[in-house]
Amino acid sequence: MARPPHPGPTERELTLLKLLWEHGPSTVRQLHQLIHLRPRPAYTSVQSNLQGMLDKGYVHSRTDQHAHVYAATVTRDEVERRAVSDLIRRVFDGSALRLFTAALHDEQTTPAELERLQALLDESRDD
Template identity: 35%
Template structure:
């Protein structure tokens, strides 16, 4: 995957990427066991998804041992930023404010989250 190219991960691929971003390196078995806790996922389905993700350049694979080790090839922050930008453009007609208001209206933010948002907004105003 070249630097200018962006491949949008599917919902299932994002679930796997979240695991790899959190854990670092994992086998297919490791990923499958985590996925199984929250959804009915077959091992072969997880394996096939991770093979497709490797072909797409979303993950890299170390094949030097019998058990292949996978890790994310895409940056978490950059991927999140690209997905949010696309959502702002496509769903909120380019309005980041509408996205934020919708998110805060539909999700209970903790006191710490609200304080963090206020601090971020204060910093933006100072610029």
């Protein structure tokens, strides 16, 4: 049975997108050198991942002096929003409240993050 399509970038694709968002348009060689995964993926694996991302529309490429230069076509915000929307739908049965409740009970939430969340809630009440 065929595997259903992934709702967003895979872990490896997300790693490459983060590098492109941080460093801007890059060649396969540059991205391969920037990856800090262990074990480091083979150059050809990075190249294959980028081709798949090109097919999915996550990146575009242009040729620059015999090398393909890849750039992200999706923003960090778009990817985050899609991922959160998918998470709310699949895990929290469509309830954003349940997602926020789970997030607030996470011991990694800092006081500064809690203050920012409160400010966002206050802003949304004023609208």
